[in-house]
Amino acid sequence: AIGASLLAVSGVLPGVLNGLRRQRPKLRLRVECSQWEVLLEHLLADRIELFIGYPAMLATDPRYRVTPLAPQPVSLFGRSGHPLAASRKLSPVELIAYPWACIQMPPEIAASLRHPLKQAGISEFPMQMECDNQTLLREALLHSDTLVLTWESWLAEDIAQGRVVELASRIQPALPAHMLQLQCAIVQHSHRTLSPAASQLIQLIVSQAQLLP
Numbered sequence: 001a002i003g004a005s006l007l008a009v010s011g012v013l014p015g016v017l018n019g020l021r022r023q024r025p026k027l028r029l030r031v032e033c034s035q036w037e038v039l040l041e042h043l044l045a046d047r048i049e050l051f052i053g054y055p056a057m058l059a060t061d062p063r064y065r066v067t068p069l070a071p072q073p074v075s076l077f078g079r080s081g082h083p084l085a086a087s088r089k090l091s092p093v094e095l096i097a098y099p100w101a102c103i104q105m106p107p108e109i110a111a112s113l114r115h116p117l118k119q120a121g122i123s124e125f126p127m128q129m130e131c132d133n134q135t136l137l138r139e140a141l142l143h144s145d146t147l148v149l150t151w152e153s154w155l156a157e158d159i160a161q162g163r164v165v166e167l168a169s170r171i172q173p174a175l176p177a178h179m180l181q182l183q184c185a186i187v188q189h190s191h192r193t194l195s196p197a198a199s200q201l202i203q204l205i206v207s208q209a210q211l212l213p
Contacts, residue, residue, distance in 0.1 A: 001030040002201065003039035003051030006103060006132065007184055010154035011072045012052050016204045020197070027197055035104075035132065043187065049198040052205065055185030065190040067202065071181035073152040075168040076100075079142050082165070090170045092122040095147065101129035101140050102149040151182050 004013055021027060032042055036053035043051060055066045076095065078084055084094060129146070131137055134154055140146040141155075142163060148155075158164040168180055186202055188194065194202070 001032065001048045002198065003032040003034065003042055003048045003053070005036050005039065005051070005053035006033070006134065006154075007054065007072055007151055007182065008052035009033055010134075010156075011151060012069060012184060012205060012208075016201070016208055019204050019208075020201050023200065024197055029197075040187075043189070049194055050186055050188040050202070052184065052186050055183060055187060058187055059185075063190055065188050067186040067188075067206070069184045069186065069205070071183050074150065074180050074182050075152060075166045077141060077148045077150065077155060077159075077164050078145070078167055080162055080165055082145055082147075084147075084167060085165045088170060089172045090167060091172060095167070095171070096122055096124060096126055098126065099128040099144075099146045100126050100149055101131065101137055101146050102127065103134070103137065104130045104132040 017029065017031070020029070032039060032048055032051075034042075036051070039048065039051040039053060040058070042048045052069075055068065058064045059066050078098075082098075084090060084098070087094070129137070129140060137148055137150070138155075138158070141148045142158070147167065152159070152166070155164050159166065168175060186205060188198075
């Protein structure tokens with residue numbers, strides 16, 4: 001059994017689990033999808049062998065082995081018909097004129113996402129909706145003028161089809177690219193041996209997501 005945060009479900013695991021099942025066709029796999037705090041409880045209770053999620057609060061804890069993966073791009077998104085969609089340059093004042101929404105997340109993660117925008121002069125966030133259901137967030141994004149602050153991967157199809165536009169890159173003054181990233185890692189017990197299937201899964205994840213140098 002393994003755990004996966006919402007970030008991992010859309011940004012890390014696509015293609016990986018099918019690859020594992022092809023290599024181990026008789027494998028019975030259980031995947032717990034939840035917030036990282038819940039996944040950590042499952043790990044401590046030995047209900048899962050590892051989880052993929054946001055690692056910052058665990059990186060220095062000797063009880064865990066944290067394997068960093070490539071960070072996931074994050075931004076502010078709006079529907080293609082949004083009043084701001086046609087603007088090539090956006091000011092913080094223009095952005096905060098509309099309601100915002102985001103994935104429900106711990107304060108530390110929310111702060112890491114909001115910090116880059118504060119650097120651009122956005123001191124107040126009109127956050128009207130926090131929700132861990134991506135279907136509800138997507139509905140708000142596509143059918144209202146709500147702006148969604150989130151990672152990019154779960155909206156990739158909507159972006160490719162022109163239904164959703166990325167807005168943070170249009171903020172002036174421009175934000176450094178490294179400030180619009182969310183860290184992701186594999187977390188496991190530091191002194192326990194993984195099952196062969198779990199070890200194989202890590203190899204597949206690392207080969208697909210790429211380790212940080």
